[in-house]
Amino acid sequence: MQDRTHAAAATPGETVTVAGWAHELRDLGGIAFLIVRDRTGRIQVKFEKEAMDDELVATGTDLTRESVVAVTGHVEEEERAPTGVEIVPETVDVIAPAEPELPLDPSEKVGAELPTRLDNRTLDLRRGEARAIFEIRAEVLRAAREAFRELGCTEITTPKIVATGTEGGTELFPITYFGREAFMNQSPQLFKQLMVGSGLERVFEVGPIFRAEEHNTPRHLNEATSIDFESAFIDHEEAMDACEHVVRAAYEGVAANCADQLDTLGYDDFSVPTEAFPR
Amino acid sequence: MQDRTHAAAATPGETVTVAGWAHELRDLGGIAFLIVRDRTGRIQVKFEKEAMDDELVATGTDLTRESVVAVTGHVEEEERAPTGVEIVPETVDVIAPAEPELPLDPSEKVGAELPTRLDNRTLDLRRGEARAIFEIRAEVLRAAREAFRELGCTEITTPKIVATGTEGGTELFPITYFGREAFMNQSPQLFKQLMVGSGLERVFEVGPIFRAEEHNTPRHLNEATSIDFESAFIDHEEAMDACEHVVRAAYEGVAANCADQLDTLGYDDFSVPTEAFPR
Numbered sequence: 001m002q003d004r005t006h007a008a009a010a011t012p013g014e015t016v017t018v019a020g021w022a023h024e025l026r027d028l029g030g031i032a033f034l035i036v037r038d039r040t041g042r043i044q045v046k047f048e049k050e051a052m053d054d055e056l057v058a059t060g061t062d063l064t065r066e067s068v069v070a071v072t073g074h075v076e077e078e079e080r081a082p083t084g085v086e087i088v089p090e091t092v093d094v095i096a097p098a099e100p101e102l103p104l105d106p107s108e109k110v111g112a113e114l115p116t117r118l119d120n121r122t123l124d125l126r127r128g129e130a131r132a133i134f135e136i137r138a139e140v141l142r143a144a145r146e147a148f149r150e151l152g153c154t155e156i157t158t159p160k161i162v163a164t165g166t167e168g169g170t171e172l173f174p175i176t177y178f179g180r181e182a183f184m185n186q187s188p189q190l191f192k193q194l195m196v197g198s199g200l201e202r203v204f205e206v207g208p209i210f211r212a213e214e215h216n217t218p219r220h221l222n223e224a225t226s227i228d229f230e231s232a233f234i235d236h237e238e239a240m241d242a243c244e245h246v247v248r249a250a251y252e253g254v255a256a257n258c259a260d261q262l263d264t265l266g267y268d269d270f271s272v273p274t275e276a277f278p279r
Numbered sequence: 280m281q282d283r284t285h286a287a288a289a290t291p292g293e294t295v296t297v298a299g300w301a302h303e304l305r306d307l308g309g310i311a312f313l314i315v316r317d318r319t320g321r322i323q324v325k326f327e328k329e330a331m332d333d334e335l336v337a338t339g340t341d342l343t344r345e346s347v348v349a350v351t352g353h354v355e356e357e358e359r360a361p362t363g364v365e366i367v368p369e370t371v372d373v374i375a376p377a378e379p380e381l382p383l384d385p386s387e388k389v390g391a392e393l394p395t396r397l398d399n400r401t402l403d404l405r406r407g408e409a410r411a412i413f414e415i416r417a418e419v420l421r422a423a424r425e426a427f428r429e430l431g432c433t434e435i436t437t438p439k440i441v442a443t444g445t446e447g448g449t450e451l452f453p454i455t456y457f458g459r460e461a462f463m464n465q466s467p468q469l470f471k472q473l474m475v476g477s478g479l480e481r482v483f484e485v486g487p488i489f490r491a492e493e494h495n496t497p498r499h500l501n502e503a504t505s506i507d508f509e510s511a512f513i514d515h516e517e518a519m520d521a522c523e524h525v526v527r528a529a530y531e532g533v534a535a536n537c538a539d540q541l542d543t544l545g546y547d548d549f550s551v552p553t554e555a556f557p558r
Contacts, residue, residue, distance in 0.1 A: 002514070002516065002517050004512055019511075019512040021478065037478070038478075038480065039431075039478055039479060039480040039481070070512075121473075122473045122476055122477060125473070125474070125476075125477030125478065125479075126476075126477055126478045130477070131477065131478050131479060134433060134435065134474070134477075134479060135433055135479075138433045138434040138435070141434055141436075142424070142428070142434065145421070145424075149421070152318075154413060154414055154417045155417040155420055155421065156413065156417070157420075157487065157504045159502055160439065160463075160487050160489070160502060161452070161463075161489070161501070161502055173440070173454050173455065173456065174454070174455045175452050175453070175454050175455075175463065176452065176453045176454075177452065178491075178493065184439075184440075184454065184463070194400075194401045194404070195404070195413070197401055197404075197405075198401060198404030198405055198409070198410065198413075199300065199316070199317075199318055199404065199405045199410050200318060200404075200410060200413060200414075201317065201318040202318070207486065207487065208436065208439050208486065208487065210439070210440070212456075212457075214457060222440070223438055223439060223440055225436045232298075233283055233298040233349070235281070237281065238281050
């Protein structure tokens with residue numbers, strides 16, 4: 001689908017193919033509107049029933065919400081459309097039809113409880129807010145890694161299957177490792193230190209850690225992504241400076257590159273901390 | 280150690296503190312030379328025995344190789360020194376002395392067999408070649424992630440503890456997960472697909488995968504770092520274009536940013552592929 005146009009890039013006068021999800025369908029009798037959603041935005045598709053091929057109209061108006069579709073047609077200006085343009089379709093290709101009854105509403109017009117959302121997480125993730133969280137998270141990872149490189153760190157990826165624990169206080173997940181005892185690592189601590197001693201001097205890792213603590217809150221994770229830093233020839237002041245640099249860089253990255261996502265999540269007062277962090 | 284100077288940055292006329300490893304010691308009788316190695320390079324420290332404090336001379340000349348030291352002194356031009364400068368020391372601080380007998384020689388003047396190297400991996404990693412491999416690897420990861428972002432991908436980090444395998448043909452490591460059966464994931468495949476369907480459309484992950492195959496070669500890994508990509512609305516040609524883009528970006532990153540490391544490894548003909556990859 002190399003000739004695909006993203007919804008947000010469709011310009012009046014062009015003939016385009018957009019692909020995405022059937023976000024909404026409004027059938028007003030003589031005319032029907034389909035909103036197609038892709039990762040860049042939404043675009044309206046107009047079905048004028050009298051003026052169009054019956055089969056094309058039927059394909060468009062019979063669509064179930066959240067079905068996957070590709071629509072080819074001519075883009076026209078239409079000030080009443082949500083984005084000021086609409087597609088007059090020539091073909092509508094139903095790539096994957098959705099069940100008519102969905103367990104939750106990704107358009108969020110009808111709310112859903114957390115258990116329903118978790119039981120239907122793939123559908124839940126189609127909500128704009130869920131997607132924004134993942135996109136901001138990706139930006140935080142990017143900005144943090146870049147900040148560590150600015151500090152002269154080399155990125156490492158250390159073993160997750162280990163023979164012993166790194167530190168006390170947390171429980172380990174045991175693994176059956178070819179008949180021998182092994183564990184999933186709770187922290188890259190020891191490996192980081194070995195790599196510092198190897199002469200890399202400053203290293204960082206962004207990777208999974210595993211902690212086998214029974215959890216009874218929705219905030220406690222047995223598996224998480226850890227952002228780790230280790231340096232030789234450094235004192236606690238410089239270590240705190242490094243942490244501050246990375247946290248600030250994450251804020252700066254989100255502020256610079258995630259305006260839409262912050263808006264989706266309702267953060268209208270997001271700002272980068274300007275003062276030195278309390279010590 | 281915020282006032283530390285890196286070896287490669289020491290400029291004649293300055294008073295500096297360098298910190299690193301005692302790479303080499305040559306005692307010529309009336310004069311002795313210590314080479315201190317840090318991640319930026321090496322610098323010579325000169326001990327003129329008659330002209331210096333006896334204790335300072337003793338500290339410098341008694342150093343065992345690979346000990347960790349910090350040297351403060353005045354930088355002077357010296358064309359016979361390896362880098363054209365040397366430090367006339369005022370203080371030598373032995374941060375951590377090394378055992379006099381090392382199981383292998385990180386300067387590589389004396390070679391070591393693979394089993395010796397693996398049994399003493401922390402020391403082995405002090406070899407310039409080992410370090411260069413890790414540094415190039417970090418650059419490949421950086422360049423690959425950047426290339427995926429250019430393709431419109433969102434970075435994800437998916438669960439490594441899973442309830443079932445992703446695909447046939449590879450064995451899984453079983454985990455004891457609070458009395459239930461679980462496994463370490465062999466691939467992020469299913470999670471990538473779910474995230475594509477969530478509306479992110481294009482995702483990538485760089486993370487560990489686990490395959491419980493008994494190995495009988497030094498090239499077969501039970502744990503590896505996988506570079507994964509998944510996209511909606513794409514055909515096989517575009518998927519191959521994406522792979523080509525990422526592989527080429529990795530070459531470009533290494534060519535642009537790892538000249539010293541390639542030199543250390545003896546690659547004098549490293550170049551970025553310019554032709555389209557065979558299909």
